[in-house]
Amino acid sequence: xxxxxxxxxxxxxxxxxxxxxxxxxxxxxxxxxxxxxxxxxxxxxxxxxxxxxxxxxxxx
Amino acid sequence: xxxxxxxxxxxxxxxxxxxxxxxxxxxxxxxxxxxxxxxxxxxxxxxxxxxxxxxxxxxxxxxxxxxxxxxxxxxxxxxxxxxxxxxxxxxxxxxxxxxxxxxxxxxxxxxxxxxxxxxxxxxxxxxxxxxxxxxxxxxxxxxxxxxxxxxxxxxxxxxxxxxxxxxxxxxxxxxxxxxxxxxxxxxxxxxxxxxxxxxxxxxxxxxxxxxxxxxxxxxxxxxxxxxxxxxxxxxxxxxxxxxxxxxxxxxxxxxxxxxxxxxxxxxxxxxxxxxxxxxxxxxxxxxxxxxxxxxxxxxxxxxxxxxxxxxxxxxxxxxxxxxxxxxxxxxxxxxxxxxxxxxxxxxxxxxxxxxxxxxxxxxxxxxxxxxxxxxxxxxxxxxxxxxxxxxxxxxxxxxxxxxxxxxxxxxxxxxxxxxxxxxxxxxxxxxxxxxxxxxxxxxxxxxxxxxxxxxxxxxxxxxxxxx
Numbered sequence: 001x002x003x004x005x006x007x008x009x010x011x012x013x014x015x016x017x018x019x020x021x022x023x024x025x026x027x028x029x030x031x032x033x034x035x036x037x038x039x040x041x042x043x044x045x046x047x048x049x050x051x052x053x054x055x056x057x058x059x060x
Numbered sequence: 061x062x063x064x065x066x067x068x069x070x071x072x073x074x075x076x077x078x079x080x081x082x083x084x085x086x087x088x089x090x091x092x093x094x095x096x097x098x099x100x101x102x103x104x105x106x107x108x109x110x111x112x113x114x115x116x117x118x119x120x121x122x123x124x125x126x127x128x129x130x131x132x133x134x135x136x137x138x139x140x141x142x143x144x145x146x147x148x149x150x151x152x153x154x155x156x157x158x159x160x161x162x163x164x165x166x167x168x169x170x171x172x173x174x175x176x177x178x179x180x181x182x183x184x185x186x187x188x189x190x191x192x193x194x195x196x197x198x199x200x201x202x203x204x205x206x207x208x209x210x211x212x213x214x215x216x217x218x219x220x221x222x223x224x225x226x227x228x229x230x231x232x233x234x235x236x237x238x239x240x241x242x243x244x245x246x247x248x249x250x251x252x253x254x255x256x257x258x259x260x261x262x263x264x265x266x267x268x269x270x271x272x273x274x275x276x277x278x279x280x281x282x283x284x285x286x287x288x289x290x291x292x293x294x295x296x297x298x299x300x301x302x303x304x305x306x307x308x309x310x311x312x313x314x315x316x317x318x319x320x321x322x323x324x325x326x327x328x329x330x331x332x333x334x335x336x337x338x339x340x341x342x343x344x345x346x347x348x349x350x351x352x353x354x355x356x357x358x359x360x361x362x363x364x365x366x367x368x369x370x371x372x373x374x375x376x377x378x379x380x381x382x383x384x385x386x387x388x389x390x391x392x393x394x395x396x397x398x399x400x401x402x403x404x405x406x407x408x409x410x411x412x413x414x415x416x417x418x419x420x421x422x423x424x425x426x427x428x429x430x431x432x433x434x435x436x437x438x439x440x441x442x443x444x445x446x447x448x449x450x451x452x453x454x455x456x457x458x459x460x461x462x463x464x465x466x467x468x469x470x471x472x473x474x475x476x477x478x479x480x481x482x483x484x485x486x487x488x489x490x491x492x493x494x495x496x497x498x499x500x501x502x503x504x505x506x507x508x509x510x511x512x513x514x515x516x517x518x519x520x521x522x523x524x525x526x527x
Contacts, residue, residue, distance in 0.1 A: 020251040024258040034369025041371045051234045
């Protein structure tokens with residue numbers, strides 16, 4: 001489960017940075033980029049809390 | 061890891077507040093890398109980068125100035141703060157108490173708390189610029205000192221109340237939230253730079269250089285703004301965390317380091333936050349200025365929203381809030397040092413009230429560069445006192461940790477070093493017109509000299525031995 005959450009979080013980060021790169025390369029429109037970045041933010045915000053602080057507590 | 065470590069430092073867990081950190085609790089470099097990376101990518105970055113654009117810094121001056129200034133900051137942490145932190149392993153407050161005495165530390169705490177309130181206030185104002193977007197709130201402009209509309213005051217006070225309530229409820233949840241958001245926020249800054257450059261028509265290395273020099277950092281200050289040179293950039297990036305390094309606030313953090321070389325771990329945070337993020341937010345502002353020619357509006361929320369959409373606006377809210385919250389908490393801790401019998405929630409509520417009122421004034425955002433410089437300058441002399449006590453007491457023949465060793469609550473050399481240094485800096489500013497950004501360096505040497513001379517007079521080593 002944790003691995004799946006981590007994978008989803010990674011997808012969230014990818015959605016936050018790849019669309020801007022695609023916009024820069026002229027392969028995506030501004031509105032689509034904003035939409036994908038918003039989606040990436042939501043995916044990161046709903047998945048990362050379940051493993052980031054947990055793993056930091058376990059590391060102690 | 062970084063979250064729990066930070067909590068241990070500011071969370072009032074009463075661990076090693078008056079004793080050296082034991083060997084079992086020491087941390088490796090990785091802990092400091094994560095913590096500093098999060099700490100230096102904050103809400104302030106959304107303001108400082110654009111202000112460099114507004115002050116007419118040229119592209120070459122900015123890049124070279126940031127490279128040099130940040131390197132000097134890293135060296136200050138690593139060579140001045142970290143060796144003392146790992147030798148003594150005490151908090152700043154206790155180390156200062158041993159040298160200057162409880163009564164002087166009380167005044168230090170009061171100044172510290174006020175500065176924290178104003179800093180948190182500026183961050184609430186930054187968040188308000190994003191929160192106000194759906195309500196079509198009229199945003200402040202570069203030359204505003206006072207609130208423009210009742211809507212701004214209401215938004216800021218409501219936001220301040222929410223932030224204060226959350227701070228009263230507990231520091232931990234926001235700290236965890238900040239920990240979660242940190243990697244995403246760093247990526248958003250990178251995204252801002254990429255999108256901003258695309259919007260400005262950059263398509264090759266040549267066009268990058270020409271756009272940087274002619275459009276983003278074209279060297280022309282906006283109306284009403286002073287002109288900044290490379291020296292402003294170097295000294296600002298060196299001393300924007302002056303309170304932390306040569307002011308010795310980070311003794312409290314670096315006392316956990318296994319080795320003084322952990323001071324170099326700040327490198328990652330400083331170059332991510334004070335290089336990448338400042339450049340990225342400057343690019344965002346240039347895009348905004350190009351789309352809104354002649355606009356004097358200065359509001360990080362709409363600036364980020366225009367280029368990055370909802371993710372940009374949320375990033376501004378989160379960055380401002382997660383910076384304001386621990387700052388309010390730290391201000392509360394500093395005040396609690398003065399009023400130990402008052403309940404924590406009451407102190408936090410008072411601090412939140414002061415912070416919210418301060419946030420109503422856009423001057424705190426528009427003059428953030430000056431405020432950050434002032435904040436460091438006010439606290440720096442006490443760092444110089446700790447430095448001089450550590451390195452020169454034995455060599456130059458005066459008693460180290462004089463307040464502790466003379467069982468006194470008050471050290472005149474420490475107090476006078478603080479007050480006279482600030483008078484000296486004020487004089488340089490008033491009579492010679494030297495800007496606030498350049499006062500820290502001469503001030504530090506003056507503070508060291510005053511403390512050494514007065515300590516030799518008041519606490520001579522030979523006299524103490526004879527006694």
